[in-house]
Amino acid sequence: MALDEKPFKLGRIYCTNRPIAIYKTSISDFSKFEKLTDIEYSARSPRWIPGNDESFIFLKRTTYGPHLECDALCKFTDGKIQEIIPVVKDYPKTATEFAGIYCTELKSSPFLILPSDEPLLLQSTITKSSVIVFAISMSGEIQRITEPGKSSYVSSICGNSAAIISCSENTSESVHILQMKSATDFSLEEVVTASDSFERVHENFELVSKSKRTFESHFTGKSGNKNLALYPHGGPNSNVTKSFSTTFIGLGELGYDILMPNYTGSVGYGQDNVYSLGGNIGDYDIADCLDALDHHLKTSKNSYENVFVFGGSHGGFLTAHLTAARPDQFRAAVIRNPVIDLNSMHHVTDIPDWNEWQGLNIPPLLGKPPSEEQILELRKRSPIAYAHKVKTPTLMNIGLKDLRVPPPQGDQWIKALRSYGVSCEQYDYPEDCHPLGSTETLGDIFVHLHRWFDMHKQ
Numbered sequence: 001m002a003l004d005e006k007p008f009k010l011g012r013i014y015c016t017n018r019p020i021a022i023y024k025t026s027i028s029d030f031s032k033f034e035k036l037t038d039i040e041y042s043a044r045s046p047r048w049i050p051g052n053d054e055s056f057i058f059l060k061r062t063t064y065g066p067h068l069e070c071d072a073l074c075k076f077t078d079g080k081i082q083e084i085i086p087v088v089k090d091y092p093k094t095a096t097e098f099a100g101i102y103c104t105e106l107k108s109s110p111f112l113i114l115p116s117d118e119p120l121l122l123q124s125t126i127t128k129s130s131v132i133v134f135a136i137s138m139s140g141e142i143q144r145i146t147e148p149g150k151s152s153y154v155s156s157i158c159g160n161s162a163a164i165i166s167c168s169e170n171t172s173e174s175v176h177i178l179q180m181k182s183a184t185d186f187s188l189e190e191v192v193t194a195s196d197s198f199e200r201v202h203e204n205f206e207l208v209s210k211s212k213r214t215f216e217s218h219f220t221g222k223s224g225n226k227n228l229a230l231y232p233h234g235g236p237n238s239n240v241t242k243s244f245s246t247t248f249i250g251l252g253e254l255g256y257d258i259l260m261p262n263y264t265g266s267v268g269y270g271q272d273n274v275y276s277l278g279g280n281i282g283d284y285d286i287a288d289c290l291d292a293l294d295h296h297l298k299t300s301k302n303s304y305e306n307v308f309v310f311g312g313s314h315g316g317f318l319t320a321h322l323t324a325a326r327p328d329q330f331r332a333a334v335i336r337n338p339v340i341d342l343n344s345m346h347h348v349t350d351i352p353d354w355n356e357w358q359g360l361n362i363p364p365l366l367g368k369p370p371s372e373e374q375i376l377e378l379r380k381r382s383p384i385a386y387a388h389k390v391k392t393p394t395l396m397n398i399g400l401k402d403l404r405v406p407p408p409q410g411d412q413w414i415k416a417l418r419s420y421g422v423s424c425e426q427y428d429y430p431e432d433c434h435p436l437g438s439t440e441t442l443g444d445i446f447v448h449l450h451r452w453f454d455m456h457k458q
């Protein structure tokens with residue numbers, strides 16, 4: 001594969017939208033390359049089809065635009081490209097429906113080899129808030145392997161067998177062995193039982209968004225909890241799936257229920273939903289989070305004494321916006337590596353095209369300065385424009401090696417809030433980047449999150 005990095009290099013991690021072409025060469029002469037796919041789109045994860053040295057599959061999507069979207073699955077044979085699985089545009093009607101392929105790359109060896117049938121691609125993908133494993137034939141037939149209501153992932157494949165790891169919001173990982181006898185005949189046997197299970201109440205509900213599209217939220221809680229924490233995910237083209245989160249489990253044990261809106265723009269709900277957020281961040285996503293919160297507070301059996309909010313990256317962007325939109329709603333907020341000012345971030349991030357697509361719904365400027373009108377629009381969509389409205393005590397976590405959302409973004413928010421007399425704390429992590437994902441940092445952030453929330457309970 002070859003990546004077009006002109007006029008300059010853009011960030012790759014989490015970004016499937018870079019112009020990438022697949023080339024052919026010979027191990028005896030690396031000086032000659034034959035281009036097999038067009039650089040005008042992103043062609044990723046070429047994988048040879050077992051038993052056929054002339055054919056391979058790959059993932060195909062548009063360039064730029066959302067950093068993650070639904071991929072088409074294509075097959076290359078004899079110089080021709082055939083689309084096996086198209087992009088799915090529509091909102092899934094059921095929780096078991098195949099909603100398209102959402103992934104950053106295929107596994108290195110993704111095929112099941114059947115005794116008397118063609119190979120099957122074994123792939124996990126998102127449908128609504130579940131991660132489901134499907135078997136896909138090279139003629140485009142799809143067989144669901146695992147059930148919804150949890151998250152299941154392909155761990156390894158050998159012959160016609162595979163190890164599948166599954167978990168849910170209240171149950172840690174279990175391991176099942178898949179035996180595939182034919183494209184429609186298979187068995188799943190649990191070989192490792194989940195080591196941890198917690199009593200939880202779960203709820204899913206769908207609402208109509210300000211975008212006029214349906215969006216889904218899910219909730220996990222414990223009977224008798226008196227605190228609710230709203231958690232908007234990052235991305236924004238991402239998803240909060242029904243999976244085991246030590247953070248959510250820990251907060252549940254400490255008395256917090258968690259509400260997770262998969263707002264407009266979330267993946268797993270059709271391509272049209274992903275694209276509808278472009279140019280509308282700070283609007284549709286905020287409205288969806290608040291609508292989900294209002295609905296849950298109105299219908300919940302728990303009577304909450306305190307409501308909190310926390311999130312990172314685009315979830316941090318939303319957390320900042322939410323505290324400005326509802327100054328008296330939240331007792332405290334915790335934010336990680338947030339987007340705060342789309343203009344000041346634009347020329348220092350490794351993904352300026354994110355700002356241009358999400359904030360303006362335009363193709364990448366590729367180094368060209370935005371117009372005055374575009375600068376004003378980006379300002380309008382930035383939390384910093386509304387900092388003067390915030391009253392919510394805010395704790396900030398920043399990874400000092402973050403190239404995606406550089407540290408001055410979080411610094412800018414804390415300085416602004418302090419100038420308006422808002423209680424704030426900030427913790428910097430010198431060796432962490434955007435995910436803030438090291439074991440020590442994750443533990444430290446969790447301790448400070450609970451401490452901050454506990455400090456500001458009613």
